[in-house]
Amino acid sequence: MFEKDGEKDKNFKYKYELPEITELISCPSCKEGKVQLTRTVHKLPDGEDILILLMECDNCSFQQNDVLTLDTSFKAGTWDLFVENEEDLTQKIFRSPDGHIYLPEANFEIEPGSNSGYLITNVEGIINRMIHWANYMMDSYSSEEENEKKITSETIATLKNCLSGKQSFHIIMKDTTGGSYISSSKKKILNFVPLEIEKTDV
Numbered sequence: 416m417f418e419k420d421g422e423k424d425k426n427f428k429y430k431y432e433l434p435e436i437t438e439l440i441s442c443p444s445c446k447e448g449k450v451q452l453t454r455t456v457h458k459l460p461d462g463e464d465i466l467i468l469l470m471e472c473d474n475c476s477f478q479q480n481d482v483l484t485l486d487t488s489f490k491a492g493t494w495d496l497f498v499e500n501e502e503d504l505t506q507k508i509f510r511s512p513d514g515h516i517y518l519p520e521a522n523f524e525i526e527p528g529s530n531s532g533y534l535i536t537n538v539e540g541i542i543n544r545m546i547h548w549a550n551y552m553m554d555s556y557s558s559e560e561e562n563e564k565k566i567t568s569e570t571i572a573t574l575k576n577c578l579s580g581k582q583s584f585h586i587i588m589k590d591t592t593g594g595s596y597i598s599s600s601k602k603k604i605l606n607f608v609p610l611e612i613e614k615t616d617v
């Protein structure tokens with residue numbers, strides 16, 4: 416009896432081996448502290464597995480709980496988050512090493528690098544990352560690449576407008592393996608299309 420339970424527990428943990436957290440997000444409340452994330456996998460009496468995310472700021476009293484259903488949440492497909500205003504910049508993004516993130520209004524995409532890990536951030540963190548890469552591109556152009564410079568500087572201006580809440584935009588995250596997730600407190604701004612349906616559309 417004891418052995419059987421132990422075996423079951425081991426398999427359960429193996430099934431949801433949680434990826435390492437490589438980036439801490441800034442506190443949405445005090446903006447100074449870093450949010451510490453505690454993850455617990457829990458089995459409900461009806462057999463469904465859930466992931467409880469506890470977020471706590473190391474600087475202020477900010478605390479937030481998120482519950483994700485593991486069986487249904489981590490599916491392959493495309494997430495579409497519509498960011499209407501500054502408030503939505505705190506919506507959380509969980510990107511697996513296979514997740515591609517695209518911001519169509521700025522025509523900018525982040526592809527995970529070969530050694531990139533699991534990224535846990537929010538919309539603000541994604542845009543800051545995009546601005547960082549766009550600035551890096553600006554610095555790498557030669558003096559003849561006037562057109563590229565012009566396009567990239569326009570991209571940076573758009574990204575800054577998105578970051579300040581002046582412009583609404585979409586965050587499109589595509590993951591063909593199903594390790595990525597967007598957790599939004601406003602369900603109406605988030606849409607998910609599973610990969611199976613996308614395939615039949617084509």
Ligand SMILES: [Zn+2]
Nearest residue numbers: 442445472475
């Ligand atoms: Zn804080």
